[in-house]
Amino acid sequence: MHPAASIIVFTTLSGAGYGLVFWLGIAAAGGWLRGDRGFGAAALGLALVAVTAGLLASTFHLGRPERAWRAVSQWRSSWLSREGVASLATYIPIGLFAWGWVVRGSTGGFSGACALLAAAGAAATVVCTAHIYRSLEPIAAWSNAWVPANYLALAAMTGALWLTALAAIFAVDATAAAWLAIAAILVAAGLKLGYWRHIDRAPGISTAESATGLGSIGRVRLFEAPHTSENYLLKEMGFRVARKHARKLRRIAAALAFALPLLLMLSVLALDDWPRLVAALAAALLGTGGVLIERWLFFAEAKHTVTLYYGAARA
Amino acid sequence: MTSLPANPGAKRLGLVIDLDTCVGCHACAVHCKEWNSGGIAGPLTDLDPYDTEPDGVWFNRVHSFEVGEGAAGRTVHFPRSCLHCAEPACVTVCPTGASYKRAEDGIVLVNEALCIGCKLCSWACPYGAREFDGNEGVMKKCTLCIDRIYNETLDPADRVPACVATCPVSARHFGDLGDPQSEVSRLVAERGGYDLMPELGYAPTNKYLPPRRRCDTAIAAELPDAAPAGGFLGWLDRLLSG
Secondary structure (H helix, E strand, O other), X not given: OOOOHHHHHHHHHHHHHHHHHHHHHHHHHHOOOOOOHHHXXXXXXXXXXXXHHHHHHHHOOOOOHHHHHHHHOOOOOOHHHHHHHHHHHHHHHHHHHHHHHHHOOOOOHHHHHHHHHHHHHHHHHHHHHHHHHHOOOOOOOXXXXXXXXXXXXXXXXXXXXHHHHHHHHOOOOHHHHHHHHHHHHHHHHHHHHHHHHHHHHOOOOOEHHHHHOOOOOOOEEEXXXXXXXXXXXXXXXXXXXXXXXXXXXXXXXHHHHHHHHHHHHHHHHHOOHHHHHHHHHHHHHHHHHHHHHHHHHHHHXXXXXXXXXXXXXXX | OOOOOOOOOOOOEEEEEEOOOOOOOOHHHHHHHHHHHHOOOOOOOEEOOOOOOOEEOOOOEEEEEEEOOHHHOEEEEEEEOOOOOOOOHHHHXXXXXXXXXXXXXXXXXXXXXXXXXXXXXXXXXXXXXXXXXXXXOEEEOOOOOHHHHOOXXXXXXXXXXXXHHHOOOOOEEEEEOOOOOOHHHHHHHHHOOEOOOHHHOOOOXXXXXXXXXXXXXXXXXXXXXXXXXXXXXXXXXXXXHO
């Protein structure tokens, strides 16, 4: 599948933003949230900027962005529509949580309830995003249960890394946040490796034979394509990264998204003052960069069944 | 409304494509392009049509495949267009309600005035039936020539999709696949018509008829030398052998 920059940026940024909202919401509802109004303004402000920038980026790939508002109408059947509804609805509890924390200086009571709703809305939005891909039967790499688990885990991981960076900047409980991030990295890394193993072992159930129905005669291979230059189908769905590059990019993504942030989080536990701050900020940046590469691969490695009509043997 | 019709009618209009007779001439694709460029889905935009990398919207594409090995191998021409599935995920994934399946005849259409061009429907179609019009910013697809089949200003004989009307070998048949007594349904039953990628569960309406079995006795592995026993050729054979 063609890795559109707007969608990669959107899912990475909004994932990190919702991950941050999720952890802040859980912490507030559980009564563990420390930090003054400045921390609240910075943390929820950053989350809102990331989520909003992501949503705006997602409209860049539309053919008719001015009609984007129509996309909230079909929530009964469409995960894309549900994602739109969930993301817009989640602004309300985030706004009330921010008002309670930043303006009124309270993260308990009504604020805490709104924080919990914000966390639920953030998780629901990420689940909807993942199910847009999960529901696409023609793409075996996406149509499996690893996809929602990975989207949730990577959002939680980047959110926890950003939370640790903010906690280090505002000198509040960075140790607790770092432990949270370590746990999130381990879970996300495990799920990502599981996903890669799964897509390597389950390359899809459709073949050139089932796509044409000609398998009873023998093996089917393309003799002549319908057109001489690339069409929309090949540009949009024929994109596939070379296997050797995919291997290398997986290693780079794993190093940036998991290995380096894990080491940096361990050093956050050991360090103090500005070295701790540098380690925490570096982990957030590297982790987000790693997820960007992971998301690029998520598209580039996915193979659509339409390629079976253009020479692919299995998808 | 992108939910599928709660009470779909019995009528399921679609095509039956005979892979035994298709000669791969692309006339169906060309007539489709011609009719629909001026029809309700038009224009079917072409970008750089006279350049080295032309790219345009077509509702019908003809692929050619090599099938089988050696002497048993054959070339099969394979027209590919929207199958107007009974379970079209292209419709249910649509976030705006632009894509819909008609309850009365099962035709899958796009209301271009509602389409935001998110392209998700084209991802959801396993068969590559939908093509994005980059110029208009909306998704386009086969309409089963809805502006021909119900067009009372046309001669009744012409009220079939353009691809069917134009096929020089009658490899394309149009009719109601929901009616087991219709000509197309009987053709499917007689010839063992089948669904494409049934494993994905889209339940396509369109059916394909397999190439007929070839008569194997017609081709011997090696042609024997001519050795006529009598007549002029026999005399010539004896003369040259001597």
